[in-house]
Amino acid sequence: MIVGTKNIISDIKVVLKKYSIIELVELSYSQFENVDIQCNNLVKHAKNSNIEEIKRELKNTLSENEYIHKVSLAKNNFINIELSIKYFNENLNTEIKQINENKQSIIIDYGGPNIGKALHVGHLRTLNIGRSIYNTNKLAGNKIISDIHLGDWGMPVALILAFIEKNKIDINSVNYLDLESIYPDANNLAKSDEVFYENAKKIAKKLNNGDKLTLNNWRKIYKTSVTEIKKLLKEMGHSFDWFYGESDVVEETKKVIANAKIQKKVVDDSGALVSKEKHEPPIILIKSDGSFLYLTTDLGTIYFREEKQAFNKYLYVVDQRQSNHFKQLFSTVSYFGLSDKEFQHISYGTMNGVDNKPLKTRDGGVYKLTTLRDDIKNELKKKNSEENSLEILTNTILTYSDLIPNRTQNYKFEIDQFTETNGKTGIYIQYAQVRARKILESVPQVSYINFNGDLNEEERNLIFEISKFYYIFFNSLEKHEPHHLAEYAYTLSQVFNTFYTNNKILSEEISNPEREKRVYLVELFYQKILQVFEALGIEPVDKM
RNA sequence: GCUCUCGUAGCUCAAAUGGAUAGAGCAACAGACUUCUAAUCUGUAGGUUAUAGGUUCGAGUCCUAUCGAGAGCGCCA
Incomplete structure (x- = not known):
């Protein structure tokens, strides 16, 4: 919609209506020289028996319009308009908030960085796109809350803790640089060393069960990492209304599971708890070892947000590779009756290297943001x-x-x-x-x-x-x-x-x-x- | 194997519900500083929109097929 053109559109509509053409009339900017905007509506009526008469009348009517300096009708029936100075005098200072008739309340989720991992170039897009969407909405007068949605729970943290434990590292001496090297090491180790992996899984479970010693260690890691993340984000001009993470929704996640059980919407499948809603692959909520998955925590987060504030729209600014995850998440939200709001995955393409493959995040070759x-x-x-x-x-x-x-x-x-x-x-x-x-x-x-x-x-x-x-x-x-x-x-x-x-x-x-x-x-x-x-x-x- | 996304100038990218002659930047070439900042401006050249069909007044955009690239696919996040 081009600002300040309502009366041009209605002029065109009136003429078309006289010839029984009733349809949506739209204007668009033109690339032609000496033409500002054009109307394409007439093109498809080339075979109308009155076409010449319509054109003549349109030309007459629009010539009278004070926002139009010059109007011409092309042979192929495009309506070409050059705007008048009066148009510009009236339409350069309009406030954005006044134009926005559909004010909304939105939460934007940055699918956050993980603690213990260095911010790398792959994080740029979510930050930049997220901030722009946030600011744009603010300018438009919408209510919007940003939540970093930190990845601070589950297996990634458990791997770090397991690695520290195995190598008898003094947790109090670990700084953020240590953490940045520990995570990839731990991740690699988990692939080759089954005992280590099993240990990490136990730690993940302990976290969910609120084991005091494990929680204490987790807090230390959390603090070291988050302090560094916040510092870098601030330097880059990023800030968040909410700095919640997966760790903040452990109780809510349990409630979601409990409610789903009461509603009989989940079923046991060889030790794992699975949603009864048909999906390929099926939606697993609790692993056979008792721990939660990514999607489960996301459900908990939605429960948490619904309790906290009324939004009418949820935006997730996350890499397109996770589109399947969000499809399943949104579907489960409505299946479980968690929320009836609008959910949207704002996906973005990956940032590729010269080989046209996404820049990998693990081992040596990580291009850090710093x-x-x-x-x-x-x-x-x-x-x-x-x-x-x-x-x-x-x-x-x-x-x-x-x-x-x-x-x-x-x-x-x-x-x-x-x-x-x-x-x-x-x-x-x-x-x-x-x-x-x-x-x-x-x-x-x-x-x-x-x-x-x-x-x-x-x-x-x-x-x-x-x-x-x-x-x-x-x-x-x-x-x-x-x-x-x-x-x-x-x-x-x-x-x-x-x-x-x-x-x-x-x-x-x-x-x-x-x-x-x-x-x-x-x-x-x-x-x-x-x-x-x-x-x-x-x-x-x-x-x- | 199944599902999804994509293919536009030498390179990196645009093109609003399908609209007229597909636009920019970089790289290349030729010009403009005695004048509010030349980190700028002006010009030249560069295209069968992967290929073949289809839909219609009209297709880079929609449909089908082929070729090519990438991503996802049961207890990672």
């Missing part, structure tokens, strides 16, 4: 970045490069591409923003201005591009796809840069109506690009 940050920072230092902006620019690259590709596709992770500072990059959009900011700092603010028709090509292009903001924002919001906004940040900056290089603003040659108009244009650009930054989770720099 390493990636350092690599980018070093690349930026070569370009003589302002020292103060280095952190923010690094984060910008880390976010922007990741949000540019469509989330639903896999994409190839290449370090060169990530550290690139030319072209369609975070650096480019920051630079445009800094240029605008610099201008605005040196002049007093211009209050609202009505444009007249006296706009040159670059000015007109900039205004038009700015007006697309609402369409793209809501497209991103509704589809949970940040890449539309990321792409827009680039095109908007590009149009601004062209305007900037070809039009002097503060020069003495430019006198007042002209100058004030251009300053106002810069203000409009700045205001919109900042909102896009906000929606993407990018902090603007002061200088560069």
Whole structure:
């Protein structure tokens, strides 16, 4: 829906209705030169006997519309519209919250990192996509709560504890770097050493049963790991409303199981507890050794959230490889009657290496996030970045490069591409923003201005591009796809840069109506690009 | 074997419910700094949208087949 076009649509509808054409009328942006928006409705009525008459009448009616500067009907029946200055004067300052008629209450689950494992490049997508969806919803006036949903329970932790126990490591001396090497070692050991694996399973069970000594050890590991995770996330500009994990829902998970038993919706299958709902593979809730699975804990988490707050939508920002898991989870939620809310898996493609296979998380070759940050920072230092902006620019690259590709596709992770500072990059959009900011700092603010028709090509292009903001924002919001906004940040900056290089603003040659108009244009650009930054989770720099 | 996702320029990616002439960036080539920051701007070149059919006014987008790539598949998360 293009903002401010309701009355154009209704004009078209009225004419079509006279000829008994009653249908949904829609407008879309056009790629043609000197055409802003187009209407495709008429194309399919080419064989209508009144087509010429309809076209004539449409042209007459639309020519009268004050939001339209020029209308033309193509031979193949596309309706091409050039918008009037009045349209822009009225539609560049609308508040997003006012346009959003369907306010929602949402919880967004980041399918969190696991404690004891280093954050690696594979974690980038969930963080970036999640934050963008979160911010976009906030801007739209929706209520949204983010929960990191930490992987802090079950087998992964049990493996770490078992490894510490087996090698008689002093748990009090273990720091986060130790943990990062312990997990892969323990994981490998479990594959070859059956006794060790059995031991780990026992520890997992002890955790679920609340064994005091095991819990104490778990707490130490938890604290060491979480402190480090929080520190890195903060440096990267990520924060969460809730920092709950699987360990917080142990009791709730048990309740879910108990209720399912009462409702007779589960059955014993060779020692394991399985849902009666038909699925392939079947849904196992409790393993034959008594411990819970991933899905079981997720059910507990939903129980926990339902108790805590009323949401009407659950979003899970998790890798597409888990789509089957979520299909089963959502199905079980409704089968068990846990919630009747809307559940959605916001899946994203894997980040692949040059071999086109997902970057693996285990053993030696893990590309840690901290390493990636350092690599980018070093690349930026070569370009003589302002020292103060280095952190923010690094984060910008880390976010922007990741949000540019469509989330639903896999994409190839290449370090060169990530550290690139030319072209369609975070650096480019920051630079445009800094240029605008610099201008605005040196002049007093211009209050609202009505444009007249006296706009040159670059000015007109900039205004038009700015007006697309609402369409793209809501497209991103509704589809949970940040890449539309990321792409827009680039095109908007590009149009601004062209305007900037070809039009002097503060020069003495430019006198007042002209100058004030251009300053106002810069203000409009700045205001919109900042909102896009906000929606993407990018902090603007002061200088560069 | 079964299920799912994908295949667009040399490379990395766009293309809103099916719309007109498929767009960007990188790399390549040619230009623009005495002027609000050149981390910028302007231009050239680059395509049978994997292949073959089908649906229709109209297909990169929907359907079928083939080829190619990736992912998931009972007690890991």
